[in-house]
Amino acid sequence: MPKPAQKPNYTGKFSEIYDLFYAHKTYTQEADFVQAQLLNFSKKTAHKILELGCGTGTHSFHLEKKGHQIVAIDLSPDMINKAKIKAASIGSRVSFFAQDMLLLDQPARPFDAVICLFDSICYITENADFESLLARIHAHLTPSGLFIFEFWNAPAMIKHLDPIRLSRLQNGAETYLKLSEAELDYQRQLYKVNYTLYEVRANGTCQTYTEQHINRYYQIQEIAYFLSKTGFTPLKWFAGYSEDEIITGDTWNILCVAHS
């Protein structure tokens, strides 16, 4: 029996301000890097792509401009609404759906490539779920289709976790302060973070919002094991979005390219 859908994060205010908080993120360069891998490891130039955990759709929009046809899903209906509003404002034809990747079932399959970026896959924390997700992804790909995804690298998480972080953002008259209080569960390889968002308005009133996010950090070889168990072959492991960097214990994010 399939698992019931998970409870979404990035709801309400957290989805509203997502793009503001990640305005500095290098989405364009990341999409260029993914594009380079698509061209490198596939004979096609235009792909039918499925994005998992797409958030507000920014990577999808960049990739669409390169000539790809894209379906994108996210667990959070609020993030999908934001993505749809953005799509309408720029005339994008990306198809967005609110769906749990653990229940992935997209009638437009097969896809030439599945992508899952900015650690969305790390919301999948149990071995059995990770394995069944990979099997579902495999079933959505053409033979020799590409799976390109990014995950938290365990050594960096263990060495460098900053248990308390505060970030500040000014948006017109409103000031947002985001407090992140994090801890690790070493046995289950979990990064648990409690976010408290303070919205300070021009009139001095303040509203508080909270969410807890639980992510798993992974080792390369455990991912390699799950990939091979579900019919994938890993082709390349990158230190983030870089061709030249060597993966070390300080590499926070690893991008993997695998084929079905």
Ligand SMILES: C[S@@+](CC[C@H](N)C(=O)[O-])C[C@H]1O[C@@H](n2cnc3c(N)ncnc32)[C@H](O)[C@@H]1O
């Ligand atoms: C850090 S955000 C990354 C969003 C987007 N990929 C980006 O680069 O901006 C993680 C996203 O994964 C989504 N997510 C978490 N668990 C999910 C699941 N089981 N199925 C689909 N999406 C999920 C969240 O709702 C959130 O939008």
